[in-house]
Amino acid sequence: MVKARKQFQFLVSSYGFKEVNSSEFELNYAKTTIKVRVEGINWGLNSRVAFGTTTDTFEDYDLFDIIPYYGCFKIKLKPNIGQQEQLPILASLVDAYARPVLREDISSFVFAKAQQEKRAKQFRALI
Template sequence: MPISSEYFRDVVLREFKFLEKEFDLKSTPCGPKDEQFTVCYIGDTIQVIVEGISWGENARVAIGSCIGFENYDLYDLVKAKTGEYPEFESVITLDQIAQLPQLAILLKEHAKPVLSGDFSIFQAISEIVHARAKSFDDGVEHFVI
């Protein structure tokens, strides 16, 4: 059963409340009005976007600086920090709303330096993104994790 954009937003605001309390980010409307399943958090230097994707099947967290938003995926940040993608019930087994608490936990556990304005991990994330993109460019299928 499809959920409403209001319900999605309410759950995001509840689960990601720590961004406002601990990192002084402000939730703001973002993008065009048709992006109803998107909540943006903006601070002095950092932007976090929580969005519903895949027509209500999945959720995603993107991070980046306020200048030239990099749109890095939270899963790539976790891999850059730990060397591996997160292991827990994933997108395949959880619905969009059930993913939000887990994404909030991952963000809180792995992104504290970034949320505090330290973007030194961005180079490592960029390398992960470029390796994945390159795996699609050479005509040979590669599985990059």
């Protein structure tokens, strides 16, 4: 998490987040209404960034469900690189494309929730 903390330091220095309730496998940053989670997933093979509110239930909206809301681009494939190499890319994407969320604009959350529900429906159709 040392590298992740370094890569995501801009959340603290540029956006006023504070690190809260982090663990060995995830970093959590929060400010008034927004929480950002940077976590290791897939048994340490990948990294992930998620967003939610600071309410009791973290919504867990994936960065790649937030980005398309702003009309930027859609992610089709992740590069075949390791977790540590993914961190600077994810930090760059957060800083470039999730700025409204970092400034506590949660309008993209409705879109992200619809994306999650769409994937769940597609998954259920497969089983």
